Amino acid sequence: MARNVAIVGTGITKYGVRSDVSLAELAWEAIREAMEEAGVEGKDIDLIVVGNAGGWSSEYLPGVVVAEYSGLSGKPVYRVEAACATGSAAIKAAHDAIAAGEAEVALVVGVEKMNESPTPIVVEMIGRAGNYFWEFENFGLTFPGYYALYATAYMSEYGATEEDLCMVAVKNHYYASFNPKAHFPRRITVEQCLQSRYVAWPIKLYDSSPISDGAAAVILASEEAARKLTDSPVWIEAIGAASDTSNLSKRPDFLVHRASLWAAERVYKRLGIEREGSYKHFDFANVHDAFTIAEVLAYEALGFAKWGEGYKLVREEQTYKGGLIPVNLDGGLKAKGHPIGATGVGMAVEHVRQLQGRVEKERQADIKKGRSLAHNVGGTGHYAYITVYSLSKPRRG
Amino acid sequence: MSQRREMEEFLRQVEGFVEEMKRSMGLPLVFDQKTGAALWFDQRELRLRFTISVEKIRKFFEALSEGKILATRCKETGTIYFPPQVDCPEAPGSEVEWVELPREGRLLTFTVINVKPFSFSHYEDYVVGVGRLENGVNVLAWVRGDPRKLKRGMKVRLEVVRREPEGYLTYEWVPTGEGES
Numbered sequence: 001m002a003r004n005v006a007i008v009g010t011g012i013t014k015y016g017v018r019s020d021v022s023l024a025e026l027a028w029e030a031i032r033e034a035m036e037e038a039g040v041e042g043k044d045i046d047l048i049v050v051g052n053a054g055g056w057s058s059e060y061l062p063g064v065v066v067a068e069y070s071g072l073s074g075k076p077v078y079r080v081e082a083a084c085a086t087g088s089a090a091i092k093a094a095h096d097a098i099a100a101g102e103a104e105v106a107l108v109v110g111v112e113k114m115n116e117s118p119t120p121i122v123v124e125m126i127g128r129a130g131n132y133f134w135e136f137e138n139f140g141l142t143f144p145g146y147y148a149l150y151a152t153a154y155m156s157e158y159g160a161t162e163e164d165l166c167m168v169a170v171k172n173h174y175y176a177s178f179n180p181k182a183h184f185p186r187r188i189t190v191e192q193c194l195q196s197r198y199v200a201w202p203i204k205l206y207d208s209s210p211i212s213d214g215a216a217a218v219i220l221a222s223e224e225a226a227r228k229l230t231d232s233p234v235w236i237e238a239i240g241a242a243s244d245t246s247n248l249s250k251r252p253d254f255l256v257h258r259a260s261l262w263a264a265e266r267v268y269k270r271l272g273i274e275r276e277g278s279y280k281h282f283d284f285a286n287v288h289d290a291f292t293i294a295e296v297l298a299y300e301a302l303g304f305a306k307w308g309e310g311y312k313l314v315r316e317e318q319t320y321k322g323g324l325i326p327v328n329l330d331g332g333l334k335a336k337g338h339p340i341g342a343t344g345v346g347m348a349v350e351h352v353r354q355l356q357g358r359v360e361k362e363r364q365a366d367i368k369k370g371r372s373l374a375h376n377v378g379g380t381g382h383y384a385y386i387t388v389y390s391l392s393k394p395r396r397g
Numbered sequence: 398m399s400q401r402r403e404m405e406e407f408l409r410q411v412e413g414f415v416e417e418m419k420r421s422m423g424l425p426l427v428f429d430q431k432t433g434a435a436l437w438f439d440q441r442e443l444r445l446r447f448t449i450s451v452e453k454i455r456k457f458f459e460a461l462s463e464g465k466i467l468a469t470r471c472k473e474t475g476t477i478y479f480p481p482q483v484d485c486p487e488a489p490g491s492e493v494e495w496v497e498l499p500r501e502g503r504l505l506t507f508t509v510i511n512v513k514p515f516s517f518s519h520y521e522d523y524v525v526g527v528g529r530l531e532n533g534v535n536v537l538a539w540v541r542g543d544p545r546k547l548k549r550g551m552k553v554r555l556e557v558v559r560r561e562p563e564g565y566l567t568y569e570w571v572p573t574g575e576g577e578s
Contacts, residue, residue, distance in 0.1 A: 017429070017431070017432075019429035019432055019434035019436055020429075020432065020434045058439065118404065118407070118408070120400065120404050120513075120514065120515040120518055121515050123512060123513070123514050123515070124514035124515045124516055127514040128514075131480075133449055133480075134480040134537075135537055136514075138538070138539075138560070138567045139525050139537060139538060139539055140510060140513060140514055140516070140517035140520070140523065140525075141510065141525055142510055142512065142513070142514055144512070145508050145510050145525060148508030148509075149506045149507070149508055149525075149526075149527060150506070151508075152506045152507055152508060152549065153505060153506035153549060156506075156548070156549040157549070197511070198509070198511045199511055199512040200508045200509065200510055200511060200512065201508055201509040201511060201544065202508075203508075247480060247537070248527065248537060249479070249480075249527055249535040249536055249537040250535065251535075252535075253505070254505060254506045254527070
């Protein structure tokens with residue numbers, strides 16, 4: 001039977017343009033903080049999972065480079081890739097190893113140095129993340145371009161406007177303004193967003209998450225190990241994962257984020273809850289807002305809103321604190337930043353600290369149910385991971 | 398100035414600075430414009446260009462040069478594959494046959510690529526769309542014409558075109574007139 005898995009330590013770096021550090025130095029910033037928080041030393045760690053998408057950065061084998069720099073050479077290590085959901089996939093890999101009894105204590109570190117390459121090269125690399133031969137080679141799509149295909153269809157079908165989408169950016173920047181680790185810790189207005197230039201019509205610069213460097217780390221432990229290390233573990237209650245076609249042309253309508261829907265159905269089944277109205281089971285959520293349209297699509301796939309009505313939650317400010325469910329209180333990918341491999345691990349750090357009531361008070365959720373949901377998408381819905389964190393020990397095993 | 402020229406201009410400036418640094422201190426250092434942080438300017442440039450096997454789908458490309466657009470169909474299940482694939486995972490024992498795609502369709506969605514990938518940075522802004530053909534197969538391709546006149550649901554036709562300046566054959570959606578679905 002599967003064993004319970006807890007998070008016993010967290011670390012996160014400042015996200016942004018981190019020209020001041022190398023990839024290994026950046027990873028160590030987060031690792032050191034997580035190990036100190038957990039009260040573990042290198043000798044206590046059985047497994048290291050490194051989340052790094054790479055391509056734009058110089059180290060080809062970031063797993064061993066990070067392990068060596070962190071004094072952990074000799075330990076089992078591998079690198080995980082699931083595009084922008086790399087960090088969540090890395091957590092799942094370590095979680096599964098502990099649940100299966102293959103490790104007691106595992107280090108998960110997500111790290112990305114996107115700014116080692118010039119922006120047009122990074123745009124190219126992310127554009128290739130889909131089906132290279134059939135959709136990039138001839139047609140040169142970009143990451144915002146892929147999401148714009150969803151935005152155009154969605155807006156045309158349901159009457160959502162560019163202003164509605166900008167309101168997502170305004171909300172996420174608002175909460176980022178209280179998060180000193182965010183890439184853009186400052187507020188923006190709807191007007192500023194509407195006036196920003198198009199990167200892939202109808203998606204504008206201010207609808208888009210930035211090209212960020214950053215790292216985040218968590219220490220995962222079995223129930224037995226966790227009990228020795230902490231009085232206040234946060235449990236990984238359930239994980240739901242799914243994928244969708246590499247070719248966007250193979251998707252039927254560009255109105256539904258299918259991978260997110262399938263991942264949601266899996267995780268809610270585990271929890272024994274209904275998808276519709278799922279928000280009432282969580283104190284807060286993070287959803288994958290690589291672009292503002294992605295946050296709206298996520299609301300619907302996760303069951304926070306009915307199909308075609310996700311944008312109304314934004315309009316009615318239902319995903320601010322005090323609304324139906326607060327979403328992206330750390331600023332989201334949009335304003336906290338999106339260092340690809342670190343993003344999912346950064347969500348885990350946020351969820352542990354939120355549930356334990358120790359983030360900045362302006363962006364601290366009211367913790368009543370002791371349970372939260374983190375939704376992390378890879379590529380343009382190519383991968384989806386939903387991780388549910390809880391203060392209560394799951395009943396399994 | 399095209400995005401390609403902007404980037405080349407920027408790199409020329411950085412390289413000029415690096416050459417100066419190598420002459421004066423013997424090291425390829427540059428400094429972050431905002432923070433002054435020291436950065437090593439990589440002295441090893443990697444050029445990536447892949448050679449990709451199309452042997453099993455050679456027929457698709459040969460047909461393209463005759464002005465036809467082909468897909469494959471699983472003989473057992475009838476599933477049409479586009480992009481074409483020669484294996485039928487639903488019925489592993491079955492073969493596929495080549496079929497010509499219908500050309501008429503409706504536009505499902507589209508976007509304008511304003512900020513381009515490096516290898517597309519020599520083009521003007523281009524429109525990418527997904528259209529649904531009469532047989533239900535979706536095709537992603539560039540869409541010809543003024544994006545302001547495009548609408549989801551409008552009629553489009555798939556045509557074989559020569560992509561310039563590279564000068565190779567591909568396919569493109571062409572709006573054929575008004576008409577919401």
